[in-house]
Amino acid sequence: MSIPRIAPYPVPTSLPVQSRVNWQPDPARAVLLVHDLQEYFLDFYDRGDAPVAPMLDRVRALHDACDGAGVPVVYTAQPTAQTPRQRGLLQEWWGPGVTAATDRAAIAGSVAPRAHDTVLTKWRYSAFAMTDLHDRMRQWGRDQLLITGVYAHIGCMATALDAFMRDIQPFMVADALADFSAADHAMALDYVTQRCGVVLASQACIDALAAPALPTSLDALRAELARIIGIPAAQVGLDDNPLHLGLDSIRLMSLVERWSAAGAAIGFVDLAERERVSDWWALLEARREAMP
Known part of the structure; x- marks a missing residue:
């Protein structure tokens, strides 16, 4: 089974009910995650339509805000060569993935990593699985993760839950995500709101990052x-x-x-x-x- 062709749908403009917590992004504590925005995964969409076109614009704006606030930016990208053992159960669920389309492995040009960014090799749904993301965040003295990218109800949601279980505050940036459908997108936002994190709009995140802060460690x-x-x-x-x-x-x-x-x-x-x-x-x- 492979990823289905994804029909356009409007980016969510209304957020889920009030979160159970009152966390706010802090420029001294946050890391921005740009999750799996490789050409391969974006090719399943109409690139000129919602949700991808506005999502990419908002990811770029968030990246600019993070650069201005001194917030680290981390990308994940699946490798072009994976052995069956490395691919694991993902092979049975989704097929070979990027391995079958090595020419589409690059991260989308409009949101490409900058020289000072970190790019992690992605192996499983969660960005923490089989990577050193948690160790890096500890080294940086950071305990908040701002999550953007694809797909909201799969890797992005799994990463949010994994972050929560590591005592890292996850934030799903609702309009800087894309998914298989509006229903899947809404489900991911609702789950995170109810169980493990905070959902907010990109502009609210940018406004919070503009607040100056001192290094915490x-x-x-x-x-x-x-x-x-x-x-x-x-x-x-x-x-x-x-x-x-x-x-x-x-x-x-x-x-x-x-x-x-x-x-x-x-x-x-x-x-x-x-x-x-x-x-x-x-x-x-x-x-x-x-x-x-």
Whole structure:
């Protein structure tokens, strides 16, 4: 059995009933997941119609918002070569998948990963299964996952439930998802709302990410520095000088403005005169404690 041809349907404009929790996306805690937006999976839709066309626009807007807020972006993509053992039960359920269409394995160009993004090889429904996504989120000091992509009632919903069971707050971005049908799409949103997470619209997510916030851990600070410099987080050591790692005055000022807007009394000179990442963290902690 393979994926069926998917008829156009309108992107949901009304969200499920009020969630059981009042979680809000936090730019200091969140990671954006762009789930399986490979050409292969999108080929089952009319690419010029809803839900795919507006969904891709909203994923791109969310990506832009995450870049502006220092939020990591993670992509999943199924590999072009899978042995029967690697494919497992998916082979019986859906056939060979991307393996049978290797020329369609690329992520859609309009939402393609950027140089600083993470791309994970996807093996099962959940983005956590057989990947290091959870380890990466721990390293980044992140415990919220903003879920976009396809298919809402399969991999996206499975990932939301898996995140919940790992004490990661899942958010399904309702209008940045696509599914087999409007009914399947609505079912996925309703299930997450009732059982494991929060459903919200892309604009509400973007608005929440615009709120400035301080890094919540030393690892989160290292990750934020790595993103703004454009290097892997593993290259940011506690004794390293951020300026020697490549942080120029323009990007330093952007950090000052963001952290100041979050309520920390930090100036350009405060950071520039401190030579180690650990010293920056000590300053942030002291300013956080002094905040009203």
